[in-house]
Amino acid sequence: MRFVWLAVVAVVLLIFGFAVATVGQAEPSIVVTVHSDGTVTVAVRALVEPGLNELPAPVEAIPATIEAMIDNVEVPAIYHNGSIYIASDSSATATVTYIANVTMSDGILEFYINYSGVYELHIEPGIVTLTLPENILGADIVNDTLVLLVSGPAEVRYVIVPAEESTGGEAAGTASQPAETSETQQPSEQPTPTREEEESSTLLWVAVVVAAAAVAAAILVLARRGGSSEGGSSSPTMVSAVLDDTDKLILKRLQEAGGSMLQSELQRATGLPKTTLWRHVRRLAELGYVRIEKEGKANRVILVKELEDAEAP
Incomplete structure (x- = not known):
């Protein structure tokens, strides 16, 4: 219950424009990752102070995927005008992760x-x-x-x-292996490169x-x-190549359920973590396999293209 009132305080402060605490003296640690499946995640780590803290969201966020932790305890977060706001009752380390809008x-x-x-x-x-x-x-x-x-x-x-x-x-970033050196061939001595030369190389x-x-x-x-x-x-072969086992599992569960499930129902049916599920659902929506519709405060995932269509020769 400690963070319930903090969330209420955060909303009130945002509405009435009260002062927002900084995120500490040090610059936040930010990592933006482009994953192999095309999705982008952002992780922001910063020191927070007592009160309402504003953390940067360097890439536009999908609000439903935002997860905030203060000292490894999950806390409410508010996404507003390109920033993420979290309330804290002490000086601590906060970590915010989310899936970016691509x-x-x-x-x-x-x-x-x-x-x-x-x-x-x-x-x-x-x-x-x-x-x-x-x-x-x-x-x-x-x-x-x-x-x-x-x-x-x-x-x-x-x-x-x-x-x-x-x-x-x-060209894909795979370095070729050097040829083996003959036993009779002696490698020539080379000067040790400096740090600047290594970085430049x-x-x-x-x-x-x-x-x-x-x-x-x-x-x-x-x-x-x-x-x-x-x-x-697009070519069916090219489309099916970008679907992994997780994508196919989601499509299969939707098909078994008649083509429509709430996101929470789909998560229970697949057993996937919330962030992982949402990342794949968003990608499937971008590829035209599912459609996401708001239903109250929940998301409903609707099957548009069945799994057999994606695997057709």
């Missing part, structure tokens, strides 16, 4: 990062970026994920590459990979458009 046109996905500070942009395998932020402070590859340290706003446009294409060569490598990937993505998008212009719809 638009899609002609197979190209796009979102905008509206934040002037420094943040991390993570791009998982299977994603080919068509644009990248201009002010990149650093770059690295961690567990096959491209990690960029960025400063300032940025527009990110990208496409999803099917698994069989994303693993096809170096990493940025150059990332730029080359991104440029090659952009060319491959452009060819892929043109191929998709060419296929859709002939028959009026």
